[in-house]
Amino acid sequence: YNLHGYNQGRPISMLPSLCEGNDILFLQEHWLYPGELGKLDLVSDKFVSVATSAMSMDMGRGIRHGRPYGGLSILVRKELLQQFKCITKCERFICISLGAVLFVNVYLPVYSGATEYEEQILCILQDIRAVLLNSNLQFVVIGGDFNVDFKRNVIGNQLLRDFMQSFDLVLCDEAVTAGATTPVLTYCCPNGLGGSFIDHFCLSRSLYSDIVSASVIDTGDNLSDHLPISISLNYHICP
Numbered sequence: 046y047n048l049h050g051y052n053q054g055r056p057i058s059m060l061p062s063l064c065e066g067n068d069i070l071f072l073q074e075h076w077l078y079p080g081e082l083g084k085l086d087l088v089s090d091k092f093v094s095v096a097t098s099a100m101s102m103d104m105g106r107g108i109r110h111g112r113p114y115g116g117l118s119i120l121v122r123k124e125l126l127q128q129f130k131c132i133t134k135c136e137r138f139i140c141i142s143l144g145a146v147l148f149v150n151v152y153l154p155v156y157s158g159a160t161e162y163e164e165q166i167l168c169i170l171q172d173i174r175a176v177l178l179n180s181n182l183q184f185v186v187i188g189g190d191f192n193v194d195f196k197r198n199v200i201g202n203q204l205l206r207d208f209m210q211s212f213d214l215v216l217c218d219e220a221v222t223a224g225a226t227t228p229v230l231t232y233c234c235p236n237g238l239g240g241s242f243i244d245h246f247c248l249s250r251s252l253y254s255d256i257v258s259a260s261v262i263d264t265g266d267n268l269s270d271h272l273p274i275s276i277s278l279n280y281h282i283c284p
Contacts, residue, residue: 047152047190047232047244047271050076050113051084059266063273064089068282069143070120071150073190076100076113085118092120095141097134117189119150128282133176137169138189140176144282147182149173151189159200166201170208177212184280185214188246190271196242209247217246217276220259229261231272244274255279 046063063070070092077084078100085094099115117139121129125143132140138151151173154165177185193201195218209216222229222242230240246259257277267273 046070046273047073047269048075049269049271050074052076052081052113059264059269059273060088062264062266063262064092064120064122067275068122068125069148070118071148071188072118072120073116073150073152074114075116075118077116078113082118085120088120091123093123093126095119095121095131095134095139097136097139099136115152117150117152119148125282132180135172138173140173140180142180142182145183146280146282147177147180147185149176149185149187149189151187151191153190153192153201155192156199156201163200163204166204170204174208174211184249184252185212186246186248186252186278187214188244188274188276190243191245192243193245194241194243195245213250214247215250215253217248217253217256217259218242220253220256220276221246221261221274223259231261231274233270233272235270244271246274246276248276248278252278252280 077098079098082096082098085096096118097116100113119139119141128144130142132142138149140147140149153169156162191205193199193205195202229242231242231244233240255278257279259276262273262275
């Protein structure tokens with residue numbers, strides 16, 4: 046779920062309801078400074094957070110100005126903490142393990158020119174690749190704001206597909222859109238002129254058959270410009 050700012054008063058009404066129906070939440074763009082990350086532990090007393098701020102470098106630059114940006118967090122239900130381990134935290138991704146599953150929350154950059162964008166994506170994917178290769182875990186679940194619509198012919202589309210193929214990961218878009226009679230959007234343009242499907246999950250092929258349900262959540266208490274995307278797996282992490 047891309048929050049579009051925790052302090053905007055926008056997502057907080059929806060976060061508790063998401064906690065009620067899920068065990069793990071991937072959050073992007075909370076826009077919190079390092080000293081504010083504790084707010085994420087206040088969303089629900091049944092969850093703990095692992096978070097990074099994208100604005101750490103700004104702390105030493107004097108008076109705050111301009112719009113805040115970025116930031117990632119994973120909220121984990123406390124009942125799962127016995128199986129929990131934080132693997133790595135970066136500005137663009139967070140990795141945790143729960144049992145035999147590596148969970149990766151990503152916030153990939155927006156297209157900013159062919160060469161610069163390709164270098165950014167390849168660098169991020171190389172770092173994630175190293176984590177996956179070193180983790181020795183049986184399953185992988187990657188989710189978040191990819192900033193790529195896989196129905197469009199853009200550079201990031203092929204780079205991400207190549208990465209998924211190298212680890213035998215399956216994109217969950219078809220599961221999310223199954224049965225939909227109208228185009229499924231996860232990002233809605235502020236002016237109301239359309240949107241795109243840029244938030245995704247992909248997971249190990251051996252987990253794909255365990256998907257019980259997948260959907261985009263569109264409710265009245267969401268005031269972010271993104272809609273949360275959810276998958277439910279028939280997989281028990283705790284022994």
